[in-house]
Amino acid sequence: MSIEVNSKPMDWIEDETIKQLLKRMNYTFPLVVVKIDSQVIPKAKYSETIIPDNSNVEVIHLISGG
Amino acid sequence: MSADKVAEKLKASTVGIAGLGGLGSNVAIALARSGIGRLVIVDFDEVEKSNLNRQAYDMEQVGQRKTEALMYNIEKMNPEVDVTAIFQKLEPDMMHFPFEDVDIVVEALDSAETKVAFIEEIMLKLPDKPIIAASGVSGIGKSERISIHKSGNFFLVEDREAPSSDDGILLAPRVGLFAYWQANTVLEILTEGLDVY
Numbered sequence: 128m129s130i131e132v133n134s135k136p137m138d139w140i141e142d143e144t145i146k147q148l149l150k151r152m153n154y155t156f157p158l159v160v161v162k163i164d165s166q167v168i169p170k171a172k173y174s175e176t177i178i179p180d181n182s183n184v185e186v187i188h189l190i191s192g193g
Numbered sequence: 194m195s196a197d198k199v200a201e202k203l204k205a206s207t208v209g210i211a212g213l214g215g216l217g218s219n220v221a222i223a224l225a226r227s228g229i230g231r232l233v234i235v236d237f238d239e240v241e242k243s244n245l246n247r248q249a250y251d252m253e254q255v256g257q258r259k260t261e262a263l264m265y266n267i268e269k270m271n272p273e274v275d276v277t278a279i280f281q282k283l284e285p286d287m288m289h290f291p292f293e294d295v296d297i298v299v300e301a302l303d304s305a306e307t308k309v310a311f312i313e314e315i316m317l318k319l320p321d322k323p324i325i326a327a328s329g330v331s332g333i334g335k336s337e338r339i340s341i342h343k344s345g346n347f348f349l350v351e352d353r354e355a356p357s358s359d360d361g362i363l364l365a366p367r368v369g370l371f372a373y374w375q376a377n378t379v380l381e382i383l384t385e386g387l388d389v390y
Contacts, residue, residue: 157305157306157309158305158306158309159309160309160312160313160316162316162344165344165345167313167316167317169313169317170309170313185344187312187342187344187347187349188328188353189305189308189309189312189326189328190305190328190329190331190351190352190353190355190356190357190358191303191304191305191308191331191357191358191359192215192303192328192329192330192331192355192357192358192361192363192368193212193214193215193216193217193301193302193303193308193327193330193358193368
């Protein structure tokens with residue numbers, strides 16, 4: 128009953144959405160790209176996409192400047 | 194020796210660059226010098242005096258469109274590069290259009306919000322396209338904190354501890370490190386399998 132978030136093991140919580148996971152991780156919501164098992168999830172679906180058990184979640188954080 | 198093969202491969206390749214600021218203008222210059230065949234460069238901005246501390250333009254180009262100014266600068270250093278300059282703001286759902294026929298996409302945008310929107314759209318609409326992005330360019334020194342993160346065909350040159358450019362300074366050396374690392378990664382992907390060291 129665990130997931131990997133950026134290669135770190137974390138507890139899997141039943142029915143947790145991406146939005147809730149980002150909150151749990153204290154990530155700033157608009158500045159990340161999220162992939163679950165290599166599949167990118169559009170921002171519009173963060174509050175409806177449930178994180179499956181054993182999944183590999185990548186949260187890619189972008190910082191301004193160019 | 195594989196130098197000819199490398200030249201041939203680069204000549205036959207197209208790279209798209211989104212944003213022509215400190216990252217994009219320097220990526221374009223590095224790829225043009227390396228002998229890339231074609232560049233698709235996209236931006237909607239004009240050169241400002243404040244850009245000259247890190248971007249590949251000069252005083253005489255202040256006020257010009259970055260697309261035009263960069264095309265001119267590339268032409269001067271390597272007239273063999275075929276440049277497609279697109280003066281256009283990248284709007285949601287349409288920002289992948291200029292990059293449909295390129296081999297690799299370079300994300301060289303400014304704000305984190307735009308970076309995220311762009312990367313997400315390219316991943317969704319052009320899923321097989323390699324993307325080379327950059328994050329955390331502002332500041333001085335701390336070169337050793339820069340690294341590259343790979344995830345499938347997404348590559349991010351990043352410093353996770355860097356401040357946002359809203360709070361940090363942007364100057365040529367550090368922005369250049371990121372830009373040249375992006376360009377180097379482009380070459381690495383394009384020459385894969387050619388036995389280059």
